[in-house]
Amino acid sequence: MSERDAFLDSTMPRQIxxxxxxxxGQVEPRISMWSSNDPVTLFGAWFSATGWDDVSxxxxxxxxxxxxxxxxxxxxxxxxxxxDLAYTVAYEHTTxxxxxxxxxxxxxxxxxxxxxxxEWKIVHRHGDRMPDKxxxx
Numbered sequence: 001m002s003e004r005d006a007f008l009d010s011t012m013p014r015q016i017x018x019x020x021x022x023x024x025g026q027v028e029p030r031i032s033m034w035s036s037n038d039p040v041t042l043f044g045a046w047f048s049a050t051g052w053d054d055v056s057x058x059x060x061x062x063x064x065x066x067x068x069x070x071x072x073x074x075x076x077x078x079x080x081x082x083x084d085l086a087y088t089v090a091y092e093h094t095t096x097x098x099x100x101x102x103x104x105x106x107x108x109x110x111x112x113x114x115x116x117x118x119e120w121k122i123v124h125r126h127g128d129r130m131p132d133k134x135x136x137x
Contacts, residue, residue, distance in 0.1 A: 007081035011113065011120045012088075016074055023069035023096040027059050034059075035114055035121035043126040045107050068097040084115040092127070106130050 001009075018029035034040065036052045047058045075091040088111045095104045112124040 003081045004079060004086075007086045007113075007120060008076075008079055008088075011086075012074070012076075015111075015122075016072065019074075019092070020069055020072045022059070022063055023066045023072055023094060025063050025067045027063035030059055030063075031056060033122050035116055035123050037116065037121075039123065041124045043124075043128075045127045045129055065099050066096055068102075070095040072096070081113075086113040086115075086120060087111060088113075091130075 014029075015033055018033045021029040034052075034055070036056070038051055040050075040052050040055050042049045042055045042058060044058065046062070049055045049058050071094065073093045075093065076088060077091065078087075078089040080087060088109075090109050090111075092107045092109050093105075094107070095102075097103065107127040107129060109125065109127040111122050113120045114123045115121075
């Protein structure tokens with residue numbers, strides 16, 4: 001099995017489970033996917049932060065705003081792993097209640113992972129909404 005495939009097999013099922021839980025208002029599975037060893041960074045679709053204290057605080061705030069996840073799907077575009085670093089580039093398709101309002105959205109997301117004590121941990125997330133296409137394009 002390639003290093004990339006081993007990384008994806010061990011990481012993606014846990015991450016999908018963690019993100020589904022997050023969209024149901026449960027923050028702990030997401031927090032367990034992340035490194036608490038700085039540097040960690042978040043360039044989120046709604047909030048950005050640097051440092052574990054600020055990043056984990058944003059995760060708790062987001063979990064409080066989310067519930068009733070109807071679907072969470074990852075469309076993987078690219079991924080690789082080499083040594084103790086890895087990355088994924090994907091579209092996240094989500095239907096959940098956010099701030100009391102039903103919401104369906106797609107985010108473009110890049111994650112960077114660092115292997116710590118034999119386990120892959122996220123150290124950076126960059127997510128943004130899909131841009132609107134200009135009419136006629």
